[in-house]
Amino acid sequence: MSAMNIGNEAIRTAVVGTGRTGVSVIRFLLANGMACDAFDESPVTLPDGVHVPLHIGALDGARLQQFDRVIVSPGISWRHPALVQVREAGIPVYGDLQLFGEHFHGDIIAVTGTNGKTTTVSLISTMLDTLPGGIEAGGNIGKPMLELIADGDAPERVVLELSSFQLERAEPIHPRWAVLLNVQPDHADMHVDMQAYRAAKLRLFARQGEGDKATLPGDAEWDDLAAELRGRGAYVRRFGVGSAESLDCGVQMTEQGAWELFWHHFDTVYTIDASQLQTRGRHQHLNLAVAGQAAADFGLSPAVIRQSLTSFRGLQHRLQSLGEVQGRQWFNDSKATNPDAARAALESFEQVIWVCGGLRKGLDVSELKDAVAAHVALMLVTGSDTTAFIELARLAGVKAQTVGSIEQAVAAAAAAPAGLPVLLSPAAASQDQFRDYAERGRCFADAVTALESDA
Numbered sequence: 001m002s003a004m005n006i007g008n009e010a011i012r013t014a015v016v017g018t019g020r021t022g023v024s025v026i027r028f029l030l031a032n033g034m035a036c037d038a039f040d041e042s043p044v045t046l047p048d049g050v051h052v053p054l055h056i057g058a059l060d061g062a063r064l065q066q067f068d069r070v071i072v073s074p075g076i077s078w079r080h081p082a083l084v085q086v087r088e089a090g091i092p093v094y095g096d097l098q099l100f101g102e103h104f105h106g107d108i109i110a111v112t113g114t115n116g117k118t119t120t121v122s123l124i125s126t127m128l129d130t131l132p133g134g135i136e137a138g139g140n141i142g143k144p145m146l147e148l149i150a151d152g153d154a155p156e157r158v159v160l161e162l163s164s165f166q167l168e169r170a171e172p173i174h175p176r177w178a179v180l181l182n183v184q185p186d187h188a189d190m191h192v193d194m195q196a197y198r199a200a201k202l203r204l205f206a207r208q209g210e211g212d213k214a215t216l217p218g219d220a221e222w223d224d225l226a227a228e229l230r231g232r233g234a235y236v237r238r239f240g241v242g243s244a245e246s247l248d249c250g251v252q253m254t255e256q257g258a259w260e261l262f263w264h265h266f267d268t269v270y271t272i273d274a275s276q277l278q279t280r281g282r283h284q285h286l287n288l289a290v291a292g293q294a295a296a297d298f299g300l301s302p303a304v305i306r307q308s309l310t311s312f313r314g315l316q317h318r319l320q321s322l323g324e325v326q327g328r329q330w331f332n333d334s335k336a337t338n339p340d341a342a343r344a345a346l347e348s349f350e351q352v353i354w355v356c357g358g359l360r361k362g363l364d365v366s367e368l369k370d371a372v373a374a375h376v377a378l379m380l381v382t383g384s385d386t387t388a389f390i391e392l393a394r395l396a397g398v399k400a401q402t403v404g405s406i407e408q409a410v411a412a413a414a415a416a417p418a419g420l421p422v423l424l425s426p427a428a429a430s431q432d433q434f435r436d437y438a439e440r441g442r443c444f445a446d447a448v449t450a451l452e453s454d455a
Helices: 020-031 081-088 096-103 117-128 145-149 164-168 194-205 220-231 282-297 302-311 339-346 365-375 387-396 406-414 437-454
Strands: 013-016 036-040 054-056 069-072 107-112 136-139 157-161 177-180 213-217 235-241 249-253 259-265 268-273 320-325 328-332 352-356 376-381 399-402 422-424
Touching (some): 020 096, 020 145, 069 081, 096 145, 096 164, 107 117, 107 194, 117 136, 117 282, 117 302, 136 145, 145 157, 177 194, 177 282, 194 220, 213 220, 213 282, 235 282, 249 282, 259 282, 259 302, 268 302, 282 302, 320 437, 328 437, 339 352, 339 365, 352 406, 376 387, 376 406, 387 399, 406 422, 406 437
Parallel strands (some): 013 036, 036 054, 107 157, 107 177, 177 213, 235 249, 352 376, 352 422, 376 399
Antiparallel strands (some): 249 259, 259 268
């Protein structure tokens, strides 16, 4: 995946995938005097003003080998036979992150992990935007990253939400500040195996060294990586549920038995009582703590950090409160597409009516047995793969009901005994019934809103 000089107009470039990322690559190349051809296996059209040859149909490795390089969107499988064939022929194949890394020369703050990336990036962006020169957010959030530098007026610093798909198909970038939030088996099915998924995430730290900051979970499995980074001269921070004496940021329990969020500003520990935060759940509060630590590391005052964290109301589809309707609270956590994310949401409640199910992708939901037994009063199971969830209910000793749709789940929840909150946290992907998790979450929210008019 060796870099090429983008100023060389003789380079022939194939851009595979014409979604938002692919179009941003095409526009970036055209703006820099480079011609390219676009390829997509779906019957698509390019946006107005984007004029390049468009090839529709199954990718052909032989045809792609006619180009000097191939730039691939993150939604295209890295193991696609045509791309494997091109790589084996020695032709550079990479993604938009490599182009960005070659042409952006400011400070990069990078966030990766299976869950929590968007919340963390949003908060970092909000807080660091108060610095001189501000900050721009991109990657999997907001704008595709190449749009941040498309007009030649690059920002001083950027915060990027990076997926394993982006990291695996680029020469490692060099972030000044980077965090790995977690690695859980959600998107591992898009990689050769779990180890390949983990390795893709860890590419984030490959070029960090003297003066850079790396933030890692406090679990022992990351100790070797922490030692390696310290050996290169990087400053390593650790976060998690524990104490401010052993961790740089995270969540801890006070002597009075209450939970509080904490971060360090130099040698001073700053805390916020969890009751002052507008978001629920220790997993959410860990994301806030990491964002607060990033802000402190870039020089923001504790007062600004405190105000930002206590005023943050959360993001759509991420344990989002929909308010009280028909005498109970409703929560939209449609982004919880794997068991680990659902467990974190369930543990944010004493007892809850749980709306779950969808496209399981082979993930083992039985690992939720203890959390379900402790926190779920009733399971409402929807989606194409209900069997595993009904078996989970049996193992946990919890009542379960199969429903045909999200709307039916909302109606069933509304008819349940009053008082208990209702949580959509599917522990499964959405593509069996919906375009994506956001459409599923909107469907749930709309069904809840409709209850008000029926009251």
